[in-house]
Amino acid sequence: MDNITVLIVDDSSVMRKIVERSLRQAGLEIGQVLEAGNGLEALAVLNQQKVNLVLCDINMPAMDGLEFVKQLSGVENAKGVPVVMITTEGSEGHVVQALSAGARGYIRKPFTADQVKEHIIPVLAGNL
């Protein structure tokens, strides 16, 4: 998929930049990168614009990543858009919660660009 629009949701602006860089290092053709600092901001972005992929942290103020994923079902622009969690919360329970809520993938911080590629490519290809 070329020139995809990605929404990166993380309360750390440094981490948002790292995630963007990792996507580019993974060889993805990124057209536009949108950013949000928490789940509420991300919902506001998605109410305005369609994206191809959402990468989302879990622990964030205002609205955390799990709640954000649950609320996505009510957002027209988010229908069918894959969400991959990128988080320090790496326990099995958190993974199960995220996947049950609708996330398609789960990447634990710290991560490498290769791990990002390994998780994102199948999701974008519709295999997960």
Place this chain on the structure above:
Amino acid sequence: MNTSRSETDAASRREYWPPLLELSAQEVFGLMLGERLDAAPEPAPENSLDVTSMVGFAGSLCGLLTLRCSSKSAALMARKMLGTDGAGAKSQMEDAVGEVCNMVAGNFKNKISGIGDGCKLSVPTVITGSNYSLCTLANDYTMEINLLFHGSPIVISLQLN
């Protein structure tokens, strides 16, 4: 990778926690900053540590992980994480140190058998300046590791109830 029963039992014992905490920090610095931490030959002088980042644990682990360093080291962390040498990185110093602390806390928690599911992390808090005292009620178990990042001290502490 499968973890054997004896490995998970070992990881849950507190005498193994200092090396697990150091390993957690090494992985974060290695993967996210492309850097290695060295062992510090002696504890850092308190007045050299003017940036403090804290992440709280709640649940089956209850307490606080702190990462302290100099503002120079914090700015270097931001530059390494952002992959830039520019002055812009300095404004991201607190964000970078907070995120490093967050990842060390999460990575450490994930290495301890049986803890992860029942323990949540707070978002990070960062204090700049060294003229303060920190008092936590989580004082049943304390450990501290002293490391060097580009020759400057980094002190990571864990205080638990």
